[in-house]
Amino acid sequence: MEFLRFYQFRTPRNITFGLGAAETVGEKAKEYGANKALMVTDRVFGPVGIIEKVSQALSRKGVDPVVYDGVITEPTTDQVEEGLEVYRKNGCGLVIGLGGGSCIDAAKAISVVATNGGRIQDYEGRGKVKKPRAPLFAVPTTAGTGSEVSLSCVITDQQRKVKFIVYSPYILADEAIEDPLLTLSMPPSITASSGMDALTHAIEGYISLREANLGYGSPPLIHYLAIPAIELISQNLRQAWANGKNVEARSNMMLGQLLAGFTFANAGTALAHGMARPLGAYFHVPHGLANAIVLPHVMEFTWVAVPDKFARIASAMGEEVASLSLIQAAARAVEAVKKLCADIQVPKLRDLGVREEEFQRVVVQMARDGIASGTPQVNPRPVTEKELVELFNRSF
Ligand SMILES: NC(=O)c1ccc[n+]([C@@H]2O[C@H](COP(=O)([O-])OP(=O)(O)OC[C@H]3O[C@@H](n4cnc5c(N)ncnc54)[C@H](O)[C@@H]3O)[C@@H](O)[C@H]2O)c1
């Protein structure tokens, strides 16, 4: 264990976690001096009562709720513009992302442009945001993307047909409010895909070479977050998927995805995320599902490079490894993830209606895009274009 180097660990200013935490949103809004708050959300939440619940919590403390509910999965530049207009027209002083990663990312983008001006496209990449954003709360309803504790937002530019990332320390939310009760209404398919996104964050943050490449080594804190995150997610995702009203499983998933969020926000992701993005761009496969589909294949490719880490992952996933050799134990991690995917019915790409000819037409370009994203380079086993094509083919 190395304690002699400096590490910077980034988190939101406050994290409020627990059953009913969403009820605190009004008093928190008051602390930021807001009289009107824009809720950036999805109209799906109307019927399940989530918008009403948070609106009432704001009103009780004298904060007027203003609703922009135009975010439909994977937010677009147009939705950011629309939400911003509502924010400005109503003279709001706070943005609240209420929903899955899509709503939280749209809220992040609105809060950045509200103070920095221009369009969100102007801030694509790293470090382009120059001024603090408008006050921002993130209230997740999936478990989850960890976007409420991350330094980035992912927005789709319809004109250029690309998903781009805005990455800046200014993007970190002021308050993350984690209420497992808001996740009870998630259907099984979203429970599976967002849960597998979280598992991928924990595994990839744990094995990523990003910090090592920068010369710092992997931040020790990450080990104490990633392993419990893997434990919590792999030991509760099946139950949350099978019975969405299981409050204990939902709470453990919320905690697991939060720890996974800290992990990737501070140590990055790796090859699976590099493959998930082109799948989203070319075939509109939702982010979490794309990760779930490629993760077992990426792990099968990668484990030989870091068997010690994979043996630790297997043990965190509940595999009995004490009597196994290091190599046998490491291979078990791959089997454990495959079994989890099977149990929660993660589909193959062909089951999603992706046509094979279409897939073959773009697979080399997807491999190039994946390499250009930079994440494959921080995978413990570097990958060539040819190998990446093969990994895409195995995922089909
Ligand atoms: N910024 C980051 O750090 C980061 C990290 C990972 C993913 N992302 C982004 O997050 C997005 C995916 O987010 P997601 O997986 O949370 O899904 P999502 O926000 O796209 O939501 C998926 C669907 O689930 C529904 N839903 C969400 N919560 C629900 C609930 N409690 N009850 C009923 N329905 C519910 C939504 O209405 C939507 O139809 C992608 O755009 C991805 O790029 C961002």
Ligand SMILES: [Fe+2]
């Ligand atoms: Fe992710």
